Amino acid sequence: MILAVCGKGGVGKTTITAVGARALHAAGTRALVVDADPAGGLAMALDIQPKKTLNDVRKELIAEVKAGRRDEKDLAVSVDYLVAEALTEMDNIAFLAIGRPEDVGCYCKVNVILKDAIDGLGRLFDVALIDAEAGIEQVNRKVMGAVDYVLLVSDTSAKAVRVAETIKEVADRMVGGEGAGLLVNRARDEGEAAAASKDTPLDVLGWVPEDDTVRSFDASQKSFFELPDCPASTGIESALSKAGLIQT
Amino acid sequence: MGLFDEQLIEIRRLMSGMRDEEGLREFDALSREPWPLGRSLVLEEDTGLELGNPRIASLSTLLWTEDGDVADGRVTLAGPDIGEAQENSLPFGQVLIVRGEFANEYDYYRDVRDAVYDTHLEGFSVRTMPSRQTIWCRASTDAVGSGLSLADLGAAFIEALKSVPGVSAAEAFFVTSSASDVARLSPAATGAQRLVDAMMKMYQEQNFDCETCEYADVCDTVMDLKKIRKKLADDKAV
Numbered sequence: 001m002i003l004a005v006c007g008k009g010g011v012g013k014t015t016i017t018a019v020g021a022r023a024l025h026a027a028g029t030r031a032l033v034v035d036a037d038p039a040g041g042l043a044m045a046l047d048i049q050p051k052k053t054l055n056d057v058r059k060e061l062i063a064e065v066k067a068g069r070r071d072e073k074d075l076a077v078s079v080d081y082l083v084a085e086a087l088t089e090m091d092n093i094a095f096l097a098i099g100r101p102e103d104v105g106c107y108c109k110v111n112v113i114l115k116d117a118i119d120g121l122g123r124l125f126d127v128a129l130i131d132a133e134a135g136i137e138q139v140n141r142k143v144m145g146a147v148d149y150v151l152l153v154s155d156t157s158a159k160a161v162r163v164a165e166t167i168k169e170v171a172d173r174m175v176g177g178e179g180a181g182l183l184v185n186r187a188r189d190e191g192e193a194a195a196a197s198k199d200t201p202l203d204v205l206g207w208v209p210e211d212d213t214v215r216s217f218d219a220s221q222k223s224f225f226e227l228p229d230c231p232a233s234t235g236i237e238s239a240l241s242k243a244g245l246i247q248t
Numbered sequence: 249m250g251l252f253d254e255q256l257i258e259i260r261r262l263m264s265g266m267r268d269e270e271g272l273r274e275f276d277a278l279s280r281e282p283w284p285l286g287r288s289l290v291l292e293e294d295t296g297l298e299l300g301n302p303r304i305a306s307l308s309t310l311l312w313t314e315d316g317d318v319a320d321g322r323v324t325l326a327g328p329d330i331g332e333a334q335e336n337s338l339p340f341g342q343v344l345i346v347r348g349e350f351a352n353e354y355d356y357y358r359d360v361r362d363a364v365y366d367t368h369l370e371g372f373s374v375r376t377m378p379s380r381q382t383i384w385c386r387a388s389t390d391a392v393g394s395g396l397s398l399a400d401l402g403a404a405f406i407e408a409l410k411s412v413p414g415v416s417a418a419e420a421f422f423v424t425s426s427a428s429d430v431a432r433l434s435p436a437a438t439g440a441q442r443l444v445d446a447m448m449k450m451y452q453e454q455n456f457d458c459e460t461c462e463y464a465d466v467c468d469t470v471m472d473l474k475k476i477r478k479k480l481a482d483d484k485a486v
Contacts, residue, residue, distance in 0.1 A: 030291065064379055068445070068448075069445075071452070073361070074378045077376050077377075078379065080375055080376075081375040081377040081382075089293070091293050092291065094291060121289070124287065124288070124289035125289070
């Protein structure tokens with residue numbers, strides 16, 4: 001299963017993905033965890049320093065093409081190799097970061113090959129968990145084409161819930177077929193979470209309370225792999241279980 | 249004369265030298281029970297043995313001949329096999345040699361190359377980087393425990409190569425004995441890659457301006473490349 005965590009910027013996608021990675025690590029599930037946000041927050045949340053990013057892979061691939069190696073099969077196996085070099089492994093978890101593009105120019109073929117490689121890699125794991133870039137861009141560009149489930153995250157603001165609905169609409173139009181559900185993050189209580197989601201047509205998976213333990217981990221940049229069980233982790237794991245990513 | 253004559257002579261010379269120096273083992277791939285095929289991704293925690301980590305030594309090359317000697321179905325090994333390694337990582341050199349008859353070198357190359365790329369053994373993940381001529385493999389702990397050997401890997405490659413139309417014989421040569429032994433294969437592999445790159449460029453770009461081409465030196469010295477260039481230039485003129 002490939003699950004992408006999507007939503008408006010600042011709603012807590014990275015924290016939710018990090019807690020999901022912690023649960024997968026603890027369960028011993030072979031998982032690919034992808035930081036698809038160029039800001040790279042998930043690597044920080046998990047205290048990982050990737051040796052190489054997908055953007056580095058893309059640059060190396062472009063260099064291959066510029067050096068005259070344009071054969072599609074050679075490029076495809078090269079991507080496999082370079083992506084393997086970019087994986088940071090921690091026991092049963094393999095981590096991949098998208099990195100920050102610094103160059104301009106269209107390399108559509110390179111990007112398509114890269115996307116195909118990531119899609120193929122994801123299927124070699126029991127599950128793949130992706131922390132998507134904020135907003136609709138990656139869904140719109142079909143970067144999430146192989147995703148089976150879109151976990152839409154909002155806080156209790158109406159704006160964040162609307163963005164989640166928009167992402168679902170775009171995903172339905174651009175990709176289609178995958179499941180989706182809304183997780184309301186950082187609610188003061190169940191009543192506030194219910195009020196935030198009462199008018200949405202989205203399937204509501206649950207809510208996550210504001211939690212000082214999570215806040216202190218964020219503030220101190222401690223690895224979320226070391227996060228103790230807390231109300232927020234319980235809420236997140238319950239939603240990920242309903243989505244089918246983890247078993248509780 | 250063939251495209252890789254020089255490289256084949258060099259590989260045979262090396263094999264002969266290694267046979268005298270440290271001994272080589274030979275296996276008959278054609279009589280082996282095939283190892284199950286399937287694409288795997290072996291994580292570090294599941295790895296029983298790593299082969300060809302580029303930080304240690306890694307090399308892969310594929311050579312073909314139309315009329316040279318190829319020991320059909322033979323897998324030759326210099327160094328420890330997968331189940332015999334004393335360390336958890338070994339240097340790795342892989343040389344695959346094919347004999348066949350072909351009308352078009354480019355199509356033939358792509359067919360035999362794809363047969364290699366598309367061969368995956370269960371519990372054994374392979375990554376190759378053609379431009380660096382490297383191959384980086386991991387055998388899972390389960391696969392090592394179940395007796396996976398380089399003879400199984402060679403047998404799978406040989407079977408895949410022999411399924412390509414026109415191929416009449418295939419053999420595999422693996423080196424795990426030392427990083428320096430793998431490095432001894434490097435001149436032949438680098439030379440072969442230059443020839444392949446030159447051929448690919450000719451077919452893909454159809455540009456025969458030899459004044460500016462970075463492969464002019466290899467084309468000028470290798471008879472088969474000259475023939476390919478002339479044939480393509482003539483075809484283009486028509």
